[in-house]
Amino acid sequence: MTTLLLLGTSLALLQNGLVVGAILFSLGLVGILSRRNLIVMFLCAELMLQGISVSLVAWSRYHGDFGGHVLVIFVLSVAACEAAIALVFVLQAFTRTGRLDSSAWQSLRETTLDRSIDHEIPSLDTSMPSFPRLTPAGRSPDTDEQAGMQREHV
Amino acid sequence: MTLFVHLFAGTGTFEFLSPGILLAVAVTCLAASLYLLLPKSGRHGKTSRRVGWLIGLITLGLFIATGQRLGNLGDEAVFLIVSLVAVVSAVATITCRSPVYAAIWFALCLAGVSGVLLVLGAQFLGVATIVVYAGAILVMFLFVLMLAQPSGLTTSDRITNEPMLSAVAGGVLLGLLSLSIGRLSAEEPLCCRPPSKAAALGAATVEKIPTESVDLLTSDQVARLGGELFGRHLVAVEAVGILLLVALIGAIAIVSNGLEGSQVETSSLHEGSRS
Numbered sequence: 001m002t003t004l005l006l007l008g009t010s011l012a013l014l015q016n017g018l019v020v021g022a023i024l025f026s027l028g029l030v031g032i033l034s035r036r037n038l039i040v041m042f043l044c045a046e047l048m049l050q051g052i053s054v055s056l057v058a059w060s061r062y063h064g065d066f067g068g069h070v071l072v073i074f075v076l077s078v079a080a081c082e083a084a085i086a087l088v089f090v091l092q093a094f095t096r097t098g099r100l101d102s103s104a105w106q107s108l109r110e111t112t113l114d115r116s117i118d119h120e121i122p123s124l125d126t127s128m129p130s131f132p133r134l135t136p137a138g139r140s141p142d143t144d145e146q147a148g149m150q151r152e153h154v
Numbered sequence: 155m156t157l158f159v160h161l162f163a164g165t166g167t168f169e170f171l172s173p174g175i176l177l178a179v180a181v182t183c184l185a186a187s188l189y190l191l192l193p194k195s196g197r198h199g200k201t202s203r204r205v206g207w208l209i210g211l212i213t214l215g216l217f218i219a220t221g222q223r224l225g226n227l228g229d230e231a232v233f234l235i236v237s238l239v240a241v242v243s244a245v246a247t248i249t250c251r252s253p254v255y256a257a258i259w260f261a262l263c264l265a266g267v268s269g270v271l272l273v274l275g276a277q278f279l280g281v282a283t284i285v286v287y288a289g290a291i292l293v294m295f296l297f298v299l300m301l302a303q304p305s306g307l308t309t310s311d312r313i314t315n316e317p318m319l320s321a322v323a324g325g326v327l328l329g330l331l332s333l334s335i336g337r338l339s340a341e342e343p344l345c346c347r348p349p350s351k352a353a354a355l356g357a358a359t360v361e362k363i364p365t366e367s368v369d370l371l372t373s374d375q376v377a378r379l380g381g382e383l384f385g386r387h388l389v390a391v392e393a394v395g396i397l398l399l400v401a402l403i404g405a406i407a408i409v410s411n412g413l414e415g416s417q418v419e420t421s422s423l424h425e426g427s428r429s
Contacts, residue, residue: 011338011339022327022331023244026324026331061276066383069276076279078397079291080291092408
């Protein structure tokens with residue numbers, strides 16, 4: 001592990017880590033802007049937090065102190081609090097509307113905005129996913145309906 | 155501009171590809187592939203998803219080409235593999251139609267992120283990410299999904315709000331961030347701005363704290379991280395403890411209040427639920 005960890009010039013490692021963090025952050029941003037399921041939106045927020053954590057640790061490695069590590073620990077604990085409170089809110093929203101859709105709450109929108117209506121909803125993909133199947137082997141057993149009703153053991 | 159294109163430097167035929175152009179192409183490809191991958195209304199769902207994954211792979215190749223070389227081939231391979239796992243499963247997280255699958259892809263993304271943290275030398279955080287996120291937070295998400303998800307995919311999982319605009323926004327943000335990351339250089343470290351700037355901000359007595367640049371990778375790293383956490387940041391640790399307690403009490407209070415009052419306001423929300 002030590003040979004693995006002593007890699008590279010520090011600046012190159014910093015830049016690569018920052019790029020990975022930036023990619024994760026922007027992906028989370030795209031998700032939180034476009035998805036409509038409340039729980040997936042919170043997953044995307046967690047994804048943005050992961051990007052931040054990677055960037056902080058990269059800076060910490062570059063400067064050689066523990067400040068970034070300590071910040072990431074605080075980010076982790078605040079994320080745990082946030083997830084607990086947010087999931088309680090999501091459950092409340094679900095019990096009131098029966099849906100996990102964020103547009104179920106669009107009566108809270110600004111008064112100047114129009115109401116968003118889903119015009120074309122894509123058809124449901126009705127084809128079943130291909131589960132693996134066992135090939136039948138041997139003869140089918142005789143079924144005794146009377147025996148099926150009673151149990152041998154408790 | 156210190157973004158190197160070592161991959162193309164030797165060949166000479168690609169010299170017209172400056173790193174800026176490569177970056178612009180990569181960001182455009184990323185936005186296009188995210189737009190194709192996001193669930194939206196349209197007939198050619200499966201084809202557009204395949205094309206989206208293809209363009210996404212090209213994007214990843216471009217980002218790898220513009221990235222910095224770490225020097226050692228094995229190190230590069232390890233970093234590349236863990237970051238590819240993280241990024242690809244992050245894309246799958248935001249584009250998956252089923253929320254349960256999205257949560258499971260997010261778990262894989264966490265595994266990749268903890269690998270990146272390990273490569274960057276944060277052993278404790280790499281393990282803590284797996285334990286806290288994948289072990290606790292993600293399981294909580296899955297519990298709520300089991301409680302609240304109606305069977306099958308709802309319509310809101312099959313369409314997205316403004317997939318084009320949000321993909322463009324993400325691409326623009328990533329392009330700006332990568333540009334400024336590429337401009338970082340060792341000659342002008344960001345930590346040591348000239349003191350005139352600090353004085354202009356009103357902090358006349360800013361002294362550079364003599365932090366010796368410690369080697370993070372020694373074997374007693376976790377012990378020293380604990381010393382740092384409970385020494386210099388003790389008050390913050392206490393504050394975080396109080397925050398956790400408040401969050402716990404608040405969650406319980408909201409749930410118990412909501413159970414009493416959940417029948418009250420359902421009539422006012424009928425406009426929303428009929429959409």
